[in-house]
Amino acid sequence: VQLVESGGGSVQAGASLLLSCAISxxxxxxxxxxxxxxxxxxxxxxxxxxxxxxxxxxxxxxDGRFFISTSAGKNTVTLRMNNLAPxxxxxxxxxxxxxxxxxxxxxxxxxxxxSNWGQGTQVTVSS
Numbered sequence: 001v002q003l004v005e006s007g008g009g010s011v012q013a014g015a016s017l018l019l020s021c022a023i024s025x026x027x028x029x030x031x032x033x034x035x036x037x038x039x040x041x042x043x044x045x046x047x048x049x050x051x052x053x054x055x056x057x058x059x060x061x062x063d064g065r066f067f068i069s070t071s072a073g074k075n076t077v078t079l080r081m082n083n084l085a086p087x088x089x090x091x092x093x094x095x096x097x098x099x100x101x102x103x104x105x106x107x108x109x110x111x112x113x114x115s116n117w118g119q120g121t122q123v124t125v126s127s
Contacts, residue, residue, distance in 0.1 A: 008121030021094030028074040038090035045109040
């Protein structure tokens with residue numbers, strides 16, 4: 001399984017970005033998540049989607065600003081980020097796992113359950 005992120009960049013506060021994660025080598029039913037790692041901080045999960053059911057999950061701190069979705073063919077998972085702030089700066093990664101994430105509460109936020117990772121795309125938000 002390969003994951004390739006794109007769409008990062010440098011923007012002003014208040015701007016929007018659409019990150020994309022192109023996934024190949026799986027059966028388009030796996031779960032996919034977006035993580036962020038800010039300088040000097042641990043990587044944190046932002047949102048996840050289980051493509052088999054379409055169920056989506058967003059971290060409380062970004063709910064309402066960030067939105068995860070899939071393409072019609074389910075081989076691309078996007079993260080729409082609105083009203084960006086300097087604290088949103090960091091490296092953004094997508095990750096996938098074959099098993100479900102539904103019915104496991106907030107377990108999707110746990111980095112260790114995700115098997116496959118992309119190389120990341122940098123987002124820099126200036127004030």
